[in-house]
Amino acid sequence: MDNSSYEPSFILAGYGQIDEMKYFYFSIVFLLYIITISANGVLISIICKEKSLHEPMFIFLCSLAVNGVLGSTALSPSLLVNLISNSHEISKAACLMQIFCLHTYCICELMILAVMGYDRFVSICHPLTYHTIINTSTVYKLSLMLWLFPFVSMAAFTISTAELPLCGKIIEKVYCDNYSVMRLACTDVIIYNIYGLIATFISLTPPLVLIIYSYVKIIKVCLKASKESQAKALTTCSPHLVTLLNFFASMGFEVIQSRFNMKHVPNAALYFLIIPPLLNPVVYGLKMQQIKLRIIKILMDK
Secondary structure, eight states, X not given: OOTXXXXXXXXXXXXXXXXXXXXXXXXXXXXXXXXXXXXXHHHHHHHHHOGGGOSHHHHHHHHHHHHHHHHHHHHHHHXXXXXXXXXXXXXXXXXXXXXXXXXXXXXXXXXXXXXXHHHHHHHHHOGGGHHHHSOHHHHHHHHHHHHHHHHXXXXXXXXXXXXXXXXXXXESSSSOOHHHHHTTBSSOOHHHHHHHHHHHHHHHHHHHHHHHHHHHHHHHHHHHSOHHHHHHHHHHHHHHHHHHHHHHHHHHHHHHHHHTTOTTSTTTTHHHHHHHHHHHHHHHHHHOHHHHHHHHHHHHHO
């Protein structure tokens, strides 16, 4: 029998241990998804409607919220369906679409956070020339890059994965990711791994370098500044730092779970996909005075 003649579908084996608790998990995931969509939706609506918030930092924050909605929607509806299903089967097309959306979300998130870090660097280190450096043209170009590069690169990446002949259909997770599918390939995937490493390097290195560069410069300026200026810089950067640390922590869960084949904690990596989109609007809503005041005004009007 030809091992490559499997039907174009996969079994998500990560659901195998949660049968007795599936309705509890369904309720939790559903609640978190609704809160995530609502919180990000409110943030997007406030930034779009309030003309005083049409500033670079808030435009990038709006992109972060939109990306949070896309990332959460790429996972949660599928998760909810599979939680109450008995088959836990996903078609190859749906699996590849989920891979594309989730990996695009990840790259977009990192790039947006990098640009937001650079924006904070210019704001703190070059306040007098801020609007010259971060002007309307720059914001449009950066916004286009933030969305176009991840979509194009991950489209090419997903197409290459789709062409792999597969000799298995069991994925030891509750969602599809590229690494799990490639492990099912019948052929040697060294070329795909090399391409993946190059693509990962190109996608991750520039944003990481920009983040490190921005905060090194900010720290240098703060060390020479007064305590009042240091406190102001901390207030300015704290929402971004919290978001950044949360994203890197969640990425750590995903990498450890995937690369070390930790089958006993297959759902730990869900932190990577559920918590950041939920936490981001809460952090910025509470920490950024302009947004907090607008939310309070909306609540008071009601």
